[in-house]
Amino acid sequence: MYSKITVAGHPIHPMLVGFPIACYTGTLVGYAVYASNGQQFWLNLAIALNIAGVGTALLAALPGIADLALGIPRRSAARTVGIAHGGLNVVALGLFGASLGIYATHWDGPATGVTAGLALSSAGLACTLGAGFLGWTLVQDYHVGIRLTPLQESDEQTVQSAELIHLRRGSHAA
Template sequence: MYSKVTIAGHPVHPMLIGFPVTCYTGTLVGFAVYAANGDQFWLNLAIALNVVGVGSALLAALPGFVDYAFGIPRDSGARTVGMTHGGLNVVALALFAISLGMYVTHWNGPATGVALGLGLSSAGVACTLGAGFLGWQLVQDYHIGIRLTPAQERDELTVQNGDVVGLHRTRSRSDRAA
């Protein structure tokens, strides 16, 4: 297991990522509905979710960075995937932070030019989706943050740069006896 920031043996980064993903998606929905009907509630919802999304993304980034910097072996293909994952998340965070800066002053009044918020949050959600795909690849292919059972370790695939290059299957005594 490569995670360095854990609570009771469970990696913290995956525990926290649900908050920015949900809030970023809600921000996009809020801007879209506000653009469609002009009801101030939806703009305020987008702004509030954006605040929580940016804050929780910063919080989730801390253990993610520690896991990347100190948990993934330097010679692993997971380093490149992790760097791209983090980079996409930083871009998404920047897009949502810019959107927040543009609209936070419109809490008590209508916003003109909501297309900018819609565009920034759409691009931010797209980056978040890409980062999520790569995050899942880190878990699924490279087993970042996973403690394998002895049986899983016996059947561990060797993955280099995203390609399966071998199956390491060692037979236990019970397998050989059968």
């Protein structure tokens, strides 16, 4: 299962995911520090990182969607994990987008509170961590985006054939 969007054979999606992860983390830190000291710099930093996080998440999603649609076989366990991975990322994007919607107008002046920003960015970062775990599962367990040697590829096809036989037997038994 190769990534379909690559540069010189290297998958682009994993190259891009570090940016929203870092920006989402910085957004939460910015809100937390602003909540503790009330300095406008920290709110502005949180807002700027939130904008960057949402933007880079949308950018990283494009090759991720292409890899899911074109590189992972239908009715495979990897596809189920990929859909869950994408779903958690969409939820995280929605949470950070909501936070941005609330605080973007406070760039020039203090916010009355940051409870919503802390809650939304905490939940969003938790979703991002869950999505990251599932993304790593795609790489580690299902070899999505991994260039296999011919021997590894042969072994992979043998395992997939055995799984298909097992699934077919299970469907006849039901």
